[in-house]
Amino acid sequence: MRLSEAALSNIEFHGMKNQSQGNSHGELREMEATHKPKGPYEKYFKRPVDFCCGMAAVIVFCWLYIIVAVLVRIKLGSPVLFAQERPGKDEKIFKLYKFRTMTDERDENGELLPDEVRLTKFGKMLRATSLDELPEAFNIIKGDMSVVGPRPLLVRYLPRYSREQHRRHEVRPGLSGWAQVNGRNTASWEDKFEHDVWYVDHISFLLDVKIIFMTVMKAFVKREGINSEVSATMEEFMGNGIKK
Numbered sequence: 001m002r003l004s005e006a007a008l009s010n011i012e013f014h015g016m017k018n019q020s021q022g023n024s025h026g027e028l029r030e031m032e033a034t035h036k037p038k039g040p041y042e043k044y045f046k047r048p049v050d051f052c053c054g055m056a057a058v059i060v061f062c063w064l065y066i067i068v069a070v071l072v073r074i075k076l077g078s079p080v081l082f083a084q085e086r087p088g089k090d091e092k093i094f095k096l097y098k099f100r101t102m103t104d105e106r107d108e109n110g111e112l113l114p115d116e117v118r119l120t121k122f123g124k125m126l127r128a129t130s131l132d133e134l135p136e137a138f139n140i141i142k143g144d145m146s147v148v149g150p151r152p153l154l155v156r157y158l159p160r161y162s163r164e165q166h167r168r169h170e171v172r173p174g175l176s177g178w179a180q181v182n183g184r185n186t187a188s189w190e191d192k193f194e195h196d197v198w199y200v201d202h203i204s205f206l207l208d209v210k211i212i213f214m215t216v217m218k219a220f221v222k223r224e225g226i227n228s229e230v231s232a233t234m235e236e237f238m239g240n241g242i243k244k
Contacts, residue, residue, distance in 0.1 A: 035167070035170035035171070035200065037203075038201075038202070038203050038204070039204065041203070041204060041205045042203045042204075045205070046146065046203070046208075047143070047146075049147070050140050050143075050145075050146045050147050050172075051140070051141060051143075053140065053147050054137045054138070054140035054141040054147075055141060057134075057137040057140075058137050058138070058141070061134065064131075064134065065134055065135075068099055068126070068131055068134060069099070071122070072099050072100050072126075075120065075122045076100050076101075076102070076103055076120065076122070076123070077103070077104075079100070080099065080100060081097050081098070081099060081100065081135055082097070082098045082099065082100045082101075083095050083096065083097050084096050084154075085155055086152035086153065086154070086155065086173070087152065087153070087155055087158055087169060087173075088144050088145065088152060088169070088172060088173055089169060089170070089171060089172045089173070090169060090170070091158060091166075091169045093155060094139070094142075094144040094145075094152075095144075096136065096139060096144075096145075096152055097135040097136060097138060097139060098132050098133055098135055098136065099126060099131065099132040099133075099134060099135060100123075100132075101119060101120075101122075101123030101124075101126050101127055101132050102115065102118040102119050102120070102123055103118045103120060104118070105117065105118050128219070129219060130176075130215075130219045133175060136175050137175075140175065143172075144172070144173075145172055145173050145174060145175065146171070146172040146173070146174045146175075147174060147175050147176075147208070147212065148174045148175070148176060148177060148199075148207075148208040148211050148212065149171050149172050149173050149174025149175075149177055149199070150168040150169075150171070150173055150174060150177050150178075150179065150196035150199065150200070151173060151174065151176075151177055151179065151180060151196075152173035153237070154236075154237075157237050160237060160238065160239040160240075161193075162240055164193075164197060165193040165196075165197070165240075167196075167197050167200055168193060168196035168197055168200060170200050171199075171200055171203065176211060176212070176215040177195070177196060177199060177211065178195045178196065178198060178199040178207075178211060179191070179192040179193075179195035179196050179199075180211075180215060180218075181211055181214035181215055181218060182195050189237045190240065
């Protein structure tokens with residue numbers, strides 16, 4: 001039986017489409033598999049070091065956890081913890097925990113008020129000293145996060161990344177990262193992502209130590225780069241070259 005030219009064209013079109021889709025998925029799998037540990041530290045020691053640091057933080061600073069939790073309960077109410085889904089290594093979703101820094105104030109329509117209104121003086125202090133991030137030690141213990149790595153951002157940002165920006169998820173997200181010590185919330189999104197990808201390609205023990213030291217200096221000594229220049233929190237990433 002002979003097929004018409006239209007039928008042949010249709011078969012050829014779908015064949016090319018399926019091949020194109022297969023190549024696309026293959027390229028994505030290849031991209032996901034490109035990251036390889038740069039050395040013994042990343043391959044064998046970084047995760048055990050993270051676990052030990054997380055356990056040490058919870059044990060040594062248990063008194064601080066209690067004090068902050070009580071103050072949050074008194075000043076901001078319940079719940080004490082803020083939980084939100086974030087993408088981690090290989091873009092796997094996990095639940096991030098932080099101390100609350102904002103109230104639940106709403107307008108007459110039941111909508112939450114802007115961040116700058118709900119962010120209290122007490123909440124600003126928690127953020128300025130990074131005390132709101134203490135509960136992330138439990139994420140580090142669980143293996144969701146690392147002490148140092150690209151910060152875990154919102155799940156809805158995933159489809160907005162460029163191919164290169166997706167590479168920030170080749171490693172575990174961190175409590176602090178190269179982008180945070182190079183501008184924190186005052187840097188543009190594009191600069192942040194460039195710093196994140198640079199870190200992915202240059203992970204080392206000495207670099208992690210440097211980032212931890214710089215984080216302590218910025219958060220507790222200089223208190224630099226806490227807020228964006230245009231809002232109480234970093235403005236939403238809408239895509240490359242686009243701002244909300």
